[in-house]
Amino acid sequence: MAAIELRKLTKSFGSYTALDALDLNIGDGEFLVLLGPSGCGKSTTMRIVAGLEEPSSGEILIGGRRVNDIPARDRDLAMVFQNYALYPHMTVGENIAYPLKIRKVARTEREELVRAAAQRVDMAHLLTRRPAELSGGQRQRVALARAIVRRPQVFLMDEPLSNLDAKLRTVMRGELKNLQRDLGTTTIYVTHDQVEAMTLADRIVILNKAVIQQIGTPAEVYARPANTFVASFIGSPPMNLLSGQLKDGSFVSAGGPFALEGAAGDITLGIRPEHVRIASDGNGHFRGTVFSSELLGDCTILTVKAGDASVAAKLPPEVGLERGTPVSLSFEAGRMHLFDAATGVRRGEA
Template sequence: MATVELKNLRKNFGSFVALEGLNLSIEDGEFLVLLGPSGCGKSTTMRLVAGLEDPSGGDILIGGSRVNEIPARDRDLAMVFQNYALYPHMTVGENISYPLKIARVPKTERLRRAKDAAAKVEMDHLLTRRPAELSGGQRQRVALARAIVRTPRLFLMDEPLSNLDAKLRTVMRAELKHLQKELSTTTIYVTHDQVEAMTLADRIVILNNAVIQQMGTPAEIYARPANTFVAGFIGSPPMNLISGAVSGGMFTHKGGTMQVGTADGAVTLGVRPEDIALSHGDADIMGKVYSSELLGDCTLVNVRVGDSLVAAKVGADEGMEMDTPVGLKLRQERLHFFDTDSGNRRET
């Protein structure tokens, strides 16, 4: 087991800044997710921790010891990749036990530990199969078993579920979360999928443009996004962001006027789809139905307001025809306000 500490970590590729002054502490046994769009610096961070890239500046500490100059093979960590990286000519059992073979562990011990690791991911009945005979989910389980067989002090996972279909991703997320808690191994998980981050993480670090935008528990980030980038990135569908201005306690925007509790100035109002109701009387926003999507337990109504769309998550039986005029009522206690110029959250 291990803590991880990154101090002012930087990485440049020529003139391109991939990571800029990252400071981050990861607790022993924590499941930390690095989340952000492509090019934000999340995979670079993981590769620096793994020893696959050399930092341009700063320090990497694992278990309290600086590891900047220590080769990847000596850092006692295991990686799980997006593409599984299994040896096609080896059986499941041979793939799982291969790291132990490299470490010169005796054969009988290798077989025992490989079987134990396979059992943890429910693959112990397929040890004689080859990768070509397995489904995508089974291959990912083999890759996980190969990672845990050495009982490393740190797991690094680079979008390991992205090649799976939606249903299998849901199953594997639950299995992965359960397995990590059972093993209590410190884990750094990289993804661009905010649903994965919200469901798996003890703590999320959101990156964009090579810097941290916000870090916290999934509940903290969902309830109080630090800026408009985070607000628009977290949530499915994401938070609605409505531009306008406040004067004398009244927020004016393209869909109407409403009373709010924030200071005067150019403001972006944020409201989540589940905090909006259809209104047949007094409304905060007026528009026309752009689309109505039945999701099973609810309906997602997209309303055209000026040149933007506002999404409302309403009852399953509240679907509406396209182009129908509609009013929306917002839950006042669930509104978020951001400064339009900086994008940062306003404290009301």
């Protein structure tokens, strides 16, 4: 196994900067998730670590060894892709064995290693089938078995679950997390799905526009987002962000004023939907009318609008209000997040 260190990693394509002076340390055995929207630099980072792209500048160290000039095949990495990348003319066993075959591992040893890897992903009973005879989840298990069979220093996983349906993704997330824990292999996992990031990661690296926005455990980035981008990207539904002004001990927004201490000026107030309730006395922090009411089974997401501003509240399932109904919402004390209106950077909590 191996720790990974990225030093001032930069990648440019002409005038376009895909990655801007990224510094990152990944611990030995850590499951690290690179999270962000399309074009943020997460896949570029993985491809550079893999040796599939050359950095414009910066250094990559794996297990303390600088690997910038080492070919991809000699970096002792295994990749799992979104599209599985299985050979259709080979059986499951032959697909799993292929990395060992090209390294000229003896046939007897190869068969033992393939059997062990297949058992880890519950595919030992399907070794003679071909990929076309398998479901999407089974094909992904074959791709995982092929990655683990040669026991690499590092796993690189590029959105490996995105082709699966929602129910199977949930199952595979649990299996993948347990597999990585059992193997103890350093893993870099790329995704744009914040649910995958929150459920899988030891730490999350959130990127946007080629720059790291925040690094932390899932609990840390959820509880204390570094800026409004992270606040709006993490959480389902995402954090409410309310533009307003601090003035004379009050926060003033389209939803009305309420008492709030702080330095005067423009700010963005953040509050997660689960920390919003209906103010039964009508004396809440945000007053408006119901825009939508969505029953999700275990809860209702109520969206209330006042002018151009809106606030979503995650409420008990029995709460259902008609569109246009006047509502006052209260925010839980100590759960409000304050961000600088100009930069989006976190100021603190209220």
